[in-house]
Amino acid sequence: MKKQFAVIGLGRFGGSICKSLSEQGMEVLAIDTNEDKVNEYATIATHAVIADTTDENTLKSLGIRNFDHVIVAIGDNIQSSILTTLMLVELGVNHITVKAQNDYHEKVLNKIGAHKVVHPERDMGVRIAHNIISKNVLDYLELSDEYSIVELIAGKTVHGQSLIDLDIRAKYGCNVMAIKRGEEINVSPAATEYLMNGDIIIVIGADKDINRMEHDLF
Ligand code: ADP
Known part of the structure; x- marks a missing residue:
């Protein structure tokens, strides 16, 4: 029904x-x-x-x-x-x-x-602010005061490097949940998966770690 x-x-x-x-x-x-x-x-x-x-x-x-x-x-x-x-x-x-x-x-x-x-106006305001501050942040979902999920756009700095090369989990304590490339989406990518300029990666982690990673890599 x-x-x-x-x-x-x-x-x-x-x-x-x-x-x-x-x-x-x-x-x-x-x-x-x-x-x-x-x-x-x-x-x-x-x-x-x-x-x-x-x-x-x-x-x-x-x-x-x-x-x-x-x-x-x-x-x-x-x-x-x-x-x-x-x-x-x-x-x-x-x-x-x-x-x-x-x-x-x-x-x-x-x-x-x-x-x-x-609280749609407040939440949308927060998401748009994140997007305005950083060109690489396409979307942002607050999980709690400390943790978020963000969509980041991969640039030239990470092109051709695998998740293991970038050492994202060990260095930043963040997890890459998915990689979007054009129409294709790879959920739960392997560590050997490489990134390309223009890929969209979906990352979960603590805000301070995500910021650090974004600053270093994107
Ligand atoms: P929004 O910010 O989403 O545009 P609005 O304040 O413009 O919200 O719209 C709220 C709607 O709720 C209005 O169309 C109004 O007529 C309706 N509304 C207000 N009080 C009541 C009520 N007691 N019962 C049913 N509808 C109501």
């Missing part, structure tokens, strides 16, 4: 989630208080309804408990976001993902039992 999703709030973030889930063939109920937004998503989502999710009876009558995953993407109205999340938790929804506007909002959402809190 297809997974059923409900997206509450059809602003830029919620709207994009709704579109993407629908494009991937998921069943999506799109909810917003704003009639224009609901009309906009009526042809995209499986169902679209005008509703205020801060009203418990409304949530119950939508049968929200039966959805596999509910995404709360209410933007500026933090009070509505918190109240909606709290009721979803109390109703026993299996998976609740909520967009936080700021760190305080995030803290409250975690406290009241949201299963996953996302």
Whole structure:
């Protein structure tokens, strides 16, 4: 059976989630208080309804408990976001993902039992900053305060050298998880694998080690 999703709030973030889930063939109920937004998503989502999710009876009558995953993407109205999340938790929804506007909002959402809190503007800002600072960093995923996964573009300095020649694991304590060359991707490359100018390598490690390696080799 297809997974059923409900997206509450059809602003830029919620709207994009709704579109993407629908494009991937998921069943999506799109909810917003704003009639224009609901009309906009009526042809995209499986169902679209005008509703205020801060009203418990409304949530119950939508049968929200039966959805596999509910995404709360209410933007500026933090009070509505918190109240909606709290009721979803109390109703026993299996998976609740909520967009936080700021760190305080995030803290409250975690406290009241949201299963996953996302902070897209902040996270995207961090990723873009890394990309701006270093031309070689294509993407960046923070795993914790200390550890990350980064996508680095290999230049002339490493061209023709193998992972063993570069001694990445011993020298920098980082692991090369994959090498992308054009359309091809080699996951878990052998130590004898060599790099070419323009390859994209995906590395996992401590931030300070990744920085050291990037500085020396890229
Ligand atoms: P974004 O920053 O992602 O663009 P917005 O703040 O523009 O977010 O959009 C949030 C959406 O959430 C708006 O379309 C708004 O009408 C909707 N919304 C706000 N409060 C509620 C609520 N109580 N119930 C349902 N939808 C709501």
